Every structure is written in C-alpha cells, then in structure tokens.
Amino acid sequence: MKDLIVFDMDGVLVDVSESYRSAIQATVLHFTGTQPTNDEVQVWKNKGGFNDDWKLSHRMIQELGEEVAYDDVVNRFQQIFLGENNDGLILRERWLAGEGLFERLARRHHLAVFTGRLGAEAQLTLDRFAKTTFNPVVGADHVANGKPHPEGLHKIRASVPHGKSWYLGDTVDDARASRAAGVPFIGIASPAAPRHAELAQLLRDEGAVAVIDDINSLEGVLAANS
Numbered sequence: 001m002k003d004l005i006v007f008d009m010d011g012v013l014v015d016v017s018e019s020y021r022s023a024i025q026a027t028v029l030h031f032t033g034t035q036p037t038n039d040e041v042q043v044w045k046n047k048g049g050f051n052d053d054w055k056l057s058h059r060m061i062q063e064l065g066e067e068v069a070y071d072d073v074v075n076r077f078q079q080i081f082l083g084e085n086n087d088g089l090i091l092r093e094r095w096l097a098g099e100g101l102f103e104r105l106a107r108r109h110h111l112a113v114f115t116g117r118l119g120a121e122a123q124l125t126l127d128r129f130a131k132t133t134f135n136p137v138v139g140a141d142h143v144a145n146g147k148p149h150p151e152g153l154h155k156i157r158a159s160v161p162h163g164k165s166w167y168l169g170d171t172v173d174d175a176r177a178s179r180a181a182g183v184p185f186i187g188i189a190s191p192a193a194p195r196h197a198e199l200a201q202l203l204r205d206e207g208a209v210a211v212i213d214d215i216n217s218l219e220g221v222l223a224a225n226s
C-alpha cells in the first residue's frame with residue numbers, strides 16, 4: 001500500500017510572495033493608506049490563527065485604526081488577487097517543485113492537497129502547473145473548520161487507503177492541524193522568507209519531524225524517516 005503525502009499549497013507548492021502576500025499588502029494599503037511590510041505580515045502569520053488572508057487583511061486594517069466591513073475587504077482582496085479574468089496577482093505565482101519531483105514521489109505515495117484556498121482558486125493554479133498530480137484537493141470551502149482544525153486531514157486520510165501519512169506545511173497553523181490529526185509534520189521555512197529562523201524554530205516547537213528549506217529537499221527527509 002502506498003504512503004500518503006498531503007501538501008499545503010501556498011509557500012509549499014507555490015511561491016506566493018508576489019500573489020497572496022502582495023494582495024494582503026495592497027488591500028491594507030487601499031483601506032488605510034499604509035502598506036505593511038512583508039515582515040509585518042509574517043509576524044501575524046507566525047502568531048497562528050491567521051491562515052485566512054481575508055481575515056488577516058481585515059484584522060491588520062483594524063489595527064491601523066480603520067473600521068471597514070469584512071465583505072468590502074474580501075471584495076477588494078479578490079479584485080487584486082484574481083483581477084478581472086483571473087489575470088491579477090494570481091498569475092505571479094511560481095511553481096516550486098523541480099522537474100520530475102512529483103513523478104518520482106508518486107511511485108510510492110498518494111499525493112493530496114489540503115489548503116486554506118478556496119477549492120476553485122487552488123485548482124486554477126494546479127491547472128497551470130500540475131493538473132492531475134494531486135487527489136483529492138481539499139480547500140477551505142470543502143471543510144466546516146479551517147486550519148488549525150484537522151478536519152481536512154481527516155477527510156483526505158479517510159478517502160485514500162494508505163500506509164504512513166505526512167503533512168507538509170509552512171505555517172504554525174499547518175503544524176497544529178497536523179498534530180491534532182496525529183499526522184507527522186514536515187515544516188518548510190524558506191531562507192528567502194522574512195523571519196526565517198523564527199519560523200523554523202516555531203515549526204520545530206510545534207512538533208515538526210524536520211524543517212527544510214523547500215519542497216525539493218523532501219525526498220531526503222522521507223528516506224531518513226522511512
């Protein structure tokens with residue numbers, strides 16, 4: 001029986017520093033006149049509880065002293081991220097896996113995705129880079145409880161017969177979801193990201209069996225832990 005690897009999407013499969021992270025910054029700028037730095041966004045992410053970028057944008061706007069309706073924040077964010085015809089910042093995403101990585105992994109593993117994105121937004125990006133690699137793809141609108149709740153991981157594990165399972169993520173909320181589900185967690189802390197060392201330590205503190213720079217080091221971790 002194959003083992004199961006579940007991937008978070010943003011910061012794991014795709015570099016979203018120019019898409020979701022920029023959309024947060026631009027949304028906060030729009031409503032407050034102040035553009036937060038990438039580092040400031042990461043401080044909130046590292047606190048946990050802000051996996052949802054709409055919720056985070058709304059909260060950052062409040063912190064800057066502006067009261068804006070949540071729906072207005074969501075609408076503006078989506079306009080910036082998706083653009084008129086899915087031609088917004090979403091097009092600035094960069095696929096992180098090297099050539100052949102998933103083909104090699106798929107020989108001995110089921111590959112699935114559990115993301116805080118809406119299912120359709122996850123699919124838009126997967127269709128560009130890896131259309132049929134992951135099954136199932138569980139998004140925010142496929143679960144009643146988002147991360148750090150483990151519902152999505154339970155759902156995926158129940159849908160695929162598997163041996164061992166793993167979850168790969170890049171935030172504290174990913175690590176907490178994994179621990180709550182009883183699934184070994186592999187953390188990703190990109191050296192290019194702000195607060196890289198702090199994030200790596202936080203992920204270890206949350207029980208990560210390993211913390212790696214990016215997804216292309218995954219095979220080494222699996223070999224060492226098999």
Ligand SMILES: [Mg+2]
Binds near residue numbers: 008009011170
């Ligand atoms: Mg992520």
